[in-house]
Amino acid sequence: MLLTRFLLLLILLAGGGAAQAQFGPQGPPAVGVITAERRPVTESTEFTGRIEAVNRVDVRARVTGFLQERLFQEGQEVTAGDVLFRIEKPPFEAQLEQARANVASAQATLENARVSLARARELRQTGAGTQVNLDNAQAQERTANAQLLGAQAAVRVAEINLGYTDIISPIDGKIGRAILTPGNVVTPSLTEPLATIVSQDPMRVAFTVSSRAGLELRNRYESRGGVNAVVVRIRLTDGRVYPHAGRIDFIDTQVDRNTDSLLVRALIPNPKRTGVQAGAGDRELIDGQFVTVAVEGAEPVQAIVLPRAAVLQDQGGNYVLVVGEGNQAQRRGVRLGQALNENVVIEDGLQGGETVISEGLQRVRPGQPVNPSPAGEPPRPAGGAPGGAPAGGRQG
Known part of the structure; x- marks a missing residue:
């Protein structure tokens, strides 16, 4: 009986020690x-932007006439001075000849008026003529001179209209689709342009910055040179970062009251892609496309x-x-x-x-x-608990 109680006491003492070892301080x-x-960190702030052409021209007719020919391929790049459309010329050439004939007639009338004026002056000096006749001759000479000036101006107008029969490109750029084909009547009052030309290099990326973000950017870069301390990079819709950086060239002077934002524009190069045939897709940036704009510090901080x-x-x-x-x-x-x-x-x-x-x-x-x-190394043994690592693993 005593032996049984002694063994039970040993078991309890052993169990208590194990519990203390298991649940003691770790x-x-x-x-x-x-x-x-x-x-070093390159500071960057991202916005949503849109590519815009620096120059954009709607090509329109300046005179009314039949469209005779189109001298370009839709989508090609044109140079300032290239003839794009040609309007039928004969009616305008006839108007020019008629205006020149009117000039010749006016010159003859003026010469006759000058002869009459000289005769009236001689008669007046001899007393054979009256002052009334002299005054009338002077008036007729002035009238004939004015008619000659008007006829000469009509010739200039006819020459200008004849020149307008060649519709030329005012800028370098890429021309879009033609609205009308040869044979149609064109007039300056057409609601749609004959075609649209957009410049290609450089392009402009426009994006809006909230008032708060604008103040943060200003405070961050003002002491480093303002807009000269940042560069603009863009990321295309397929995730690629465009290799050429741009510079801010315009910050709007007014905050949009509806959106509390400020318009910012930057110029960015848009050279031709190497190894690509001229035409659609030969340049990376296209007028109107959406991009992600990153305003980055020019120098790391x-x-x-x-x-x-x-x-x-x-x-x-x-x-x-x-x-x-x-x-x-x-x-x-x-x-x-x-x-x-x-x-x-x-x-x-x-x-x-x-x-x-x-x-x-x-x-x-x-x-x-x-x-x-x-971080990334196994934990060291905790102080005060030699021979064992602290319980629990690390967070990976």
């Missing part, structure tokens, strides 16, 4: 840390960059946990900048050199001691 939680260091997973958020805003004195986790409120893939720029809240917890954050509370080790 030390502070293991966390992975990184050092908040400054590194030193900024603190942390993994996005190291930044937490609650009702108080964004914050990180840093390892302070005595390996205690401390909360630091931060202001975030641009995102860089899986990282984020810290614009305010850290000075650089702090030890920031980036792994194991779910096991840590502010003010709690932690067992830090470099």
